[in-house]
Amino acid sequence: MPNNENPAVVELRIPCKPEYVGVARLAILGVASRMKFSYDEVEDVRLAVGEACTTSVEWAERNGKADSDILLRSEIDTEKLTVDVIDEAGGRSETNAGGDGDQEPENLGALLITLLVDDVKVEAKEQGTTVRMVKYAGQR
Amino acid sequence: MNFKMDVRTMETDLPIIELEGEVDVYTAPQLKQQIIGILESGAKELVVDLTKVDYLDSTALGVLIGGLKRMREVDGNMVLICPSPRIRRVFEITGLDKIFDIYNSEEEAREVIGKETV
Numbered sequence: 001m002p003n004n005e006n007p008a009v010v011e012l013r014i015p016c017k018p019e020y021v022g023v024a025r026l027a028i029l030g031v032a033s034r035m036k037f038s039y040d041e042v043e044d045v046r047l048a049v050g051e052a053c054t055t056s057v058e059w060a061e062r063n064g065k066a067d068s069d070i071l072l073r074s075e076i077d078t079e080k081l082t083v084d085v086i087d088e089a090g091g092r093s094e095t096n097a098g099g100d101g102d103q104e105p106e107n108l109g110a111l112l113i114t115l116l117v118d119d120v121k122v123e124a125k126e127q128g129t130t131v132r133m134v135k136y137a138g139q140r
Numbered sequence: 141m142n143f144k145m146d147v148r149t150m151e152t153d154l155p156i157i158e159l160e161g162e163v164d165v166y167t168a169p170q171l172k173q174q175i176i177g178i179l180e181s182g183a184k185e186l187v188v189d190l191t192k193v194d195y196l197d198s199t200a201l202g203v204l205i206g207g208l209k210r211m212r213e214v215d216g217n218m219v220l221i222c223p224s225p226r227i228r229r230v231f232e233i234t235g236l237d238k239i240f241d242i243y244n245s246e247e248e249a250r251e252v253i254g255k256e257t258v
Contacts, residue, residue, distance in 0.1 A: 050164065
């Protein structure tokens with residue numbers, strides 16, 4: 001059983017492409033299901049991780065980095081799950097923000113992540129972005 | 141990928157898009173094309189049935205919002221059928237349940253959308 005000193009780590013590397021986001025969601029579903037989460041909390045984690053990967057895929061397409069990867073790193077602690085979604089999809093500056101007339105799904109994605117997990121930290125760099133999400137078990 | 145889309149016409153000539161499975165960044169573009177096609181055919185009302193959808197993300201929400209906006213621009217409407225509490229929750233936490241007309245069944249939607257027609 002993982003504990004606070006030695007959290008178990010599960011890593012998955014997927015191509016930064018739309019068709020692989022579902023693979024990341026499946027993997028995190030398996031990881032979150034091993035924890036003391038309610039059914040709804042597992043769903044929250046699945047959706048939040050899906051949204052983080054989707055944002056990476058969208059930026060990769062805009063930045064011409066569709067050949068890059070996403071690293072999904074989950075740290076399973078007794079009381080919390082920490083998931084890092086690490087991409088190499090290039091920078092996320094306003095100037096290269098596109099959009100095809102739909103209602104800014106990316107803002108919706110960011111909003112969803114904030115609402116679904118307990119902590120979010122975004123570290124954006126020139127080469128890529130790391131989104132760290134933390135969900136505590138037994139919060140509601 | 142677990143996704144299916146069917147389009148049929150209800151007896152009131154109302155087009156209905158039935159979705160099944162996961163509507164996400166990979167599959168939502170297909171839904172977008174379908175909605176655009178229906179709009180271009182001149183329909184002013186549309187029903188999107190999410191009864192069999194088990195996953196819906198922000199990309200899908202964006203496509204649905206875009207569809208609703210375009211329908212309303214031509215004084216039409218697009219309504220949703222969504223009996224699943226899990227999927228409905230995505231609309232609720234984002235506040236989109238106040239923008240969309242969401243019904244529990246086709247019967248319910250048909251009753252209301254038929255009466256709303258000008």
